Amino acid sequence: MATPSESDRTEQIITLFLHKAQHAVLASRIPHLHLSAPRPTSARDRWFHLALGDLPAQIGHHGAVMDPLVVDILLTPRGDADDPTGSPEAVVERWTAQCVPPSPWSAAAPHHPHDGSWHRKTYKKSIILLRSLYALLRLLPAHRIFRLLCSSSQPYNYDLSYRISSFVAPLSRAEEAELKQYSFAPVETLFGQLVVSVQYRPSLANFNLEVSSMPPMIITDYVGSPAADPMRPFPSSLPERVSRPIMHQYPPTGIRTSAAPSFDRPHSWNSTPLAHHPLSSASGLPVSEIGFLLPENYGHLVPNQRPLGERKGSSGYNELKLSPPLSTSASPSPPTRGGDSPQSRFHLETAPVSIPTGKSQHRSPNLSDPFKSLLPPPSPRSTRADPYCQESPSRSISFRKSEGSILGDVYSNFHIYAAHKGLKDGRDDSGRFSALSSGGSPRYGFSRSSSRLSIQDDLDDGDFSYPFAVDDVDTSDSQARSFDGKEASEDTLSHKSPEFGSSHKSREAEVGILVHMLKTAAPLRQGQGSLLSSESNAEVSMSSSVMSRKTCDVLEELQSYKELKNLLLSKSKSGSLDSVKQRKE
Amino acid sequence: MNCETCQLKELVVVPTEIQDVLRCILHTIIFHRALGLVRPKDVECEHFELTYVSCLPYNRSYLSYEKIDQFIGWVEKHPNRKCQVCLSFYEVKNKHATWFGNKIERLYWEQWYINLHVLNPKSHGKSHYTKAPVSTGGKNASEESSSRHAALESSLCEVLFQIIRFADEKKDHIPTVQNSEIISFPFGISTPSSSDSSFGWHADVLKRMLQTGHPSMLS
Secondary structure, eight states, X not given: OOOHHHHHHHHHHHHHHHHHHHHHHHHTTOGGGOXXXXXXXXXXXXXGGBOOOOOOTTSSOOSOTTSOEEEEEEEEEOSOTTOTTSOOOEEEEEEXXXXXXXXXXXXXXXXXXXXXXXHHHHHHHHHHHHHHHHHHHTTSTHHHHHHHHHHOSSOBSEEEEEEEESSOOOOOXXXXXXXXXXXXXOEEOSSSEEXXXXXXXXXXXXXOOOBOOOOOOOOTTOOOOTTTOTTOOOOSOOOHHHHOTGGGTSOOHHHHHTSOOOOOOOOTTOSSTTTTOXXXXXXXXXXXXXXXXXXXXXXXXXXXSSOGGGSOSOOOOOOSSSOOOOOOSSOOOOOTTGGGHHHHTTOOSSOOSSOOOSSGGGOOOSOSOTTGXXXXXXXXXXXXXXXXXXXXXXXXXXXXXXXXXXXXXXXXXXXXXXXXXXXXXXXXXXXXXXGGSSSSSOOOSOOSSSHHHHHHHHHHHSSOOOSOOTGXXXXXXXXXXXHHTOOOSSOSSGGGOTTSOHHHHHXXXXXXXXXXXXXXXXXXXXXHHHHHHHHHHHHHHHXXXXXXXXXHHHHHHHHHHHXXXXXXXXXXXXXXXXXXHHHHO | OOOEEEEOOOEEEOHHHHHHHHHHHHHHHHHHHOOSOBOOEEXXXXXXXXXXXXXXXXXXXXXXXXXXXXXXXXXXHSOSEEEEEEEEEEEEEEEEEETTEEEEEEEEEEEEXXXXXXXXXXXXXXXXXXXXXXXXXXXXXXXXXXXXXXXXXXXXXXXXXXXXXXXXXXXXXXXXXOXXXXXXXXXXXXXXXXXXXXXXXXXXXXXXXXXXXXGGGOO
């Protein structure tokens, strides 16, 4: 007779095994549930020593321990669901996992030792069983379709969807005839045998998988960047297709036809750009319930009969030996990505052919980190190991754009930022410019509503400097500012940066001098006048170089210039006197 | 504890395919026997439309590819031969102090034999991956090569099925996990090139037998 704790442990193993098996199947067959980027391994994810990430909370085996888990993988034709001539969806795989109790007429019940080692053996064998299941998922023909759908940026005429149930619905004779069966070796448990099997189509050649012939969506009234014409009014209504290109990818026909209200296209600089989005809370529909409105061909979700939160046991793993996590009082922690679950279904995997404005990519409800769910899953060949927070700078910038920055200014300022980033030596990249680096949490450099202000802030830092010193020598006002030592917005530049080497200053100064000389060149004089003009040009160049130096240096130079001036004047006077004398003679 | 042995189906390969085939098979086997916490990664075969699972950390050379390279070099010297690559899982038992030092005794509890028939590429035409222009005479050779390649892909898929079935069915002999490493049990790969003698892989088999004793004694 098994002890109560062993029974609980076994029940926990079986329950979590079913959940994990379901997770493995769905993550390997449904493109938008495929989580390729590494995630922090949660305690629950450590079960069976196979870290797969976390599935959305709504997707789970909600039946009893002894209820079978049936996961049907369907190949659904894309197109109008109301079209009677379209081919129906087909079951390409059926995965069944169940704990089968021993038959009452069995000759002898297996002897289970009462030393607590039984559930450890069960656990170890379950680990291997899961490994086999996971490896087999990659060998079956449906995996090729999955890879194709994941890696292709164009939509295909078929989609992969799923159906989860707690009973084995009979298949038609035709389907049964086309399916082949593979059964894994059962694992003995206290409650019976844990049996996993799969029925699969050995060949999918009958399904003519090809790129969808749908015409690309053209936004006829595309308004372009708001930077071009901010005052241009948006049209009051837009076709649903145009406004929600993402929704068009996975054929949630129900959503397409009935759950999609028309709405005004929001401005990118709106304070709440997502207010009109159907998935936002403003639409009146809680995000968590949207998943259950999906049409049949997308996936049936079994009603929540018994929440997993009621299961006993913790999900921690304390022992070196293969034993399931110890059962404590706490219930298993919920998946860490539960909040993102509705969004994970609407991944931008096969991007529609539309003009990317950055707005459609950022359609998410009020989530703490909406950027996480908007990554297109890479192809399985991808070796990208970056967590989703390690975004490319361009994507980061486009996301920030939707929060109010102007695209044109963003990119121009990004260019300036990039130039400055290369110039600075000791700047801390963990702050503003972390979006440009390859690691760290996504902090975005353009964290102002106007990108110009972000430059402003950087200018106020004091270490910022323009690569070109044109403005330094532009006007007398700027010169006066430099003498006064004020840190004006455009003038905090090179002379405030101790790191800015003299080589930079001299180069910039030279450029500034040259420009200023060209602008303020005095008319040429003949003879002695040429000497004076060259001297005045020298004065101008020297005065322009003064601007890039400190005040004290400038004052010193001013004095020297005064002396020089006096000398020149004296020379000119003596020269003029000599000429007068010569004339008299 | 008995030593379970699995003889995998023979694969007919050319030298350019050996690396891909061996990596696919070895990683699949190790994935079933590395019982530590892993984050599996899909790897696509270079020459075949197959995906296998790898669980080994990328930055560590748990799987020594040098041996595979050595094996390929050996194959090139001994073309058109049948050979075996053996992946063995063992336990480290008592160290026996001998005159020559401490000898580590390995008790093998599972061995996988990968049987390869390596063809001479010159006699069987170039692979269809070549971009060289194909004359009428070479057209038959490329067709033959393509059909051979397709047959190899199908055979490799069968071998992977065989590995999954064997690893899943044979679980009772697996020893107790003693650590929390990814690689729960040490393993070794032996190839004919590891002992480059005229006996080839036979010498390796003999060596192992002498070192470990009869498998039936490992209980």
